[in-house]
Amino acid sequence: MRIGTSMALVQLQHVCFSPLARAVRPRALSVFPSRNFSIASPTRASQAESQHVLLGMSEPELQQLAHDFDQEKYRGKQLHHLIYKRKVKEIQDFSHLPQAFRNDLEEAGWRVGRSPIYGTATAADGTIKLLIKLEDNRLIETVGIPVKDDKGSVRLTACVSSQVGCPLRCSFCATGKGGFSRNLKRHEIVEQVLAIEDVFKDRVTNVVFMGMGEPMLNLKSVLEAHQCLNKDVQIGQRMITISTVGVPNTIRKLASHKLQSTLAVSLHAPNQKLREAIVPSAKSYPLDAIMKDCKDYFLETGRRVSFEYALLAGVNDTTAQAVELADLLHEWGRGYHVNLIPFNPIDGSEYKRPHKKAVMAFAAALESRKITVSVRQTRGLDASAACGQLRNKFQKSPLLADSDNLEPQLDVAAAC
Numbered sequence: 001m002r003i004g005t006s007m008a009l010v011q012l013q014h015v016c017f018s019p020l021a022r023a024v025r026p027r028a029l030s031v032f033p034s035r036n037f038s039i040a041s042p043t044r045a046s047q048a049e050s051q052h053v054l055l056g057m058s059e060p061e062l063q064q065l066a067h068d069f070d071q072e073k074y075r076g077k078q079l080h081h082l083i084y085k086r087k088v089k090e091i092q093d094f095s096h097l098p099q100a101f102r103n104d105l106e107e108a109g110w111r112v113g114r115s116p117i118y119g120t121a122t123a124a125d126g127t128i129k130l131l132i133k134l135e136d137n138r139l140i141e142t143v144g145i146p147v148k149d150d151k152g153s154v155r156l157t158a159c160v161s162s163q164v165g166c167p168l169r170c171s172f173c174a175t176g177k178g179g180f181s182r183n184l185k186r187h188e189i190v191e192q193v194l195a196i197e198d199v200f201k202d203r204v205t206n207v208v209f210m211g212m213g214e215p216m217l218n219l220k221s222v223l224e225a226h227q228c229l230n231k232d233v234q235i236g237q238r239m240i241t242i243s244t245v246g247v248p249n250t251i252r253k254l255a256s257h258k259l260q261s262t263l264a265v266s267l268h269a270p271n272q273k274l275r276e277a278i279v280p281s282a283k284s285y286p287l288d289a290i291m292k293d294c295k296d297y298f299l300e301t302g303r304r305v306s307f308e309y310a311l312l313a314g315v316n317d318t319t320a321q322a323v324e325l326a327d328l329l330h331e332w333g334r335g336y337h338v339n340l341i342p343f344n345p346i347d348g349s350e351y352k353r354p355h356k357k358a359v360m361a362f363a364a365a366l367e368s369r370k371i372t373v374s375v376r377q378t379r380g381l382d383a384s385a386a387c388g389q390l391r392n393k394f395q396k397s398p399l400l401a402d403s404d405n406l407e408p409q410l411d412v413a414a415a416c
Contacts, residue, residue: 055113113187142192163213183218189225216250270324322365
């Protein structure tokens, strides 16, 4: 988990989403090996990419699926309710559906698409990190962060991963140090939110794409998952944040969808030279280019970009650098928000967390220059679930078959 694209965007007060036409273009394919069906439907491309997985499908898609099995279309509505409301994990537990329909789905290779929780780690502040075991035996980490307001209401934020590991290797982030395996599929992103709801016995109110991986390197699946979370899980677009450290051409692509979600860009430095030292991928995406894309994003969507800034003691945390950052933001627009994130320690890092006095001085320097600023509250530190700390030893290599017999809780502690 990158520090700048980290878990809960709790200081931010804080999507109607146009259909992803490219993901659902008509394509004819046979998806029922045990039945003599040939299907041509607008829903089939995304289904094929999900390997016959129900999770992630919309209600119209599920209605079409039921029709393809010679069932009444209202069975698709029942499927939708069972998957997203009751969160049933196995087809044979779809008790509202005829047994023959359930059998036919399984025989045709369909599954719900929910993965088991391999282990958990709970912090003293109530934050819970989950290790989810994917079908290929790799592990991903996702974090649930409960925050209670003054009135006693609880906001539950799900910090979700978009990749198994991360290929960008930001110098301060544990995830990149653990290696990279692959992108997550649509259902593997959505299931993280449902798993957090299962563990907390409560609805997720906010989602931040700030877990393991760079969301913009898996933009297609991220957008598909975003649509499902909004339309099917029913989380408002303005309660969803997509973060990035910066991948060329992707901010423009995201802007074309005109989401009402927040785009959070991990900046971490006020100039190109320092940014390259902290974020190696910045060499291929100069600071002026990313700032121009952020300005264009606002003009296209009407949504201002939030900038995340990991404070590293003695590296990028002086008041002079705060002034330089304010000047940079004013050069490219007005009304930007900066979210300051004091560095959270990770093994093998030379970086240190700045003193609170330095953090407050940096924030004050920004505020005095009319930059809205917040300081990220550290959550989940004692469970290695805080900003920049997500990492496990099975990112690069899958679990061995006999790893199922390991004690999950001990493995969580060893892996982070």
